[in-house]
Amino acid sequence: SQQVRGMATLKMISIRLKSVKNIQKITQSMKMVSAAKYTKAERELKLARPYGIGAQEFYKKAEVKDEEGEKGQLIIAVSSDRGLCGAVHSSIGRIVKTDIAANPNTKVVTVGDKVRNILQRLYAKNIAMVVTEVGRKPAVFGDAALVAQSIINSGIEFSKGKILFNAFRTVVSFRTTEMPLYSQNAVANASKLPVYDSLDSDVIQSYTEFSLASLLFYSMKENATSEQSSRMTAMDNASKNAGEMIDKLTMTFNRTRQAVITRELIEIISGAAALETKN
């Protein structure tokens, strides 16, 4: 029976070894795909950065502040539909959760399924809109414009708002950042607005709508780059871990194989010795 057990264990170990080797191949190829997507995303982000930073300048220079009001808070949480990318989605989800807990009158628009899944259990009522099919292809301005248009069309009103996304720092690090969003009323009541000449409500409305699309586009670009670099790191770690497991399993496999052979030898020899003494 020990013999049988030895054989079965060998089979089990070799099955396990094959599956871990397959996993390592998959994670390695995912890492290479992410590396290619990351290079492209980083290139596009570099071109989009002046646009994104320029789009925020007016709000800083005009010293726009959040509206005093009870219309609640709007959070646009930018993530994507795909996982296996480290802490990218969970860091956003965590901040949204603490925000809603502190401020229950909050509406969330999630760009991407992952944050929706995180919020689904406790805060399903706060989710106002979900944008799907995010992350497969690099974002273009038209996508951001579509999201912005849907938000405007849905008539969501808010006194203060923010866009939550992961700003890309380096290949191995990203920072979860927020960009403030201001309602049209907030802009109209900005302390330095009178400095700006010949503005009517039409211009302010067009300006805030266009800048919503621009800021969304910029945050989507930053987030995409952070996500791809994070996935690259995660898959690299997974491949390394799989490699370690393969080494350990191979050791166990070889040891078990030798033990089985030794046992067989012992049995043969003791059998032969028993025959000899009989004779």
Next chain:
Amino acid sequence: MERMALTRSALRLFSGRFTQACQVRGYADAPSMSLTFAAPSQVLYNNISVKQIDVPSFSGSFGILPAHVPTLAVLKPGVVTVFENDGSTKKFFVSSGTVTINEDSTVQLLAEEAVPVDTLDISAAKELLAQSQSQLASASSEVAKAEAEISIEVSEALVKACE
């Protein structure tokens, strides 16, 4: 432009004798203007000091010089002309966007699409105009009509820019 030239030549006349007494402040030594002109997928100017920018907007085309009054404007399809400090001018066609002029003379020109005018193909622009006009004729809903009208506006501006 003539006013600037006059002031400059007047300065040259006086500067020799009146440098200590008279600090004439003409447009020639106005504070410089820092332009950031970008589109979502390309950067044309990133905090570059320029002399003048002409922009087409829905509240009229206007030129921006240093110390222009702060304002916001929405861009119309048309040509943006940038006069650089070394005297050269560059023209770009923009489809839409916004322009912000701040108190400290920084200008952010954010265009949805911006291309140098010399890359435009006039025959393609004329074709686009014909297409949009037929679209307007066959448009049924208000939204389709509005979209066709926008298309016509852009293609008319494109054809004008090529000429």
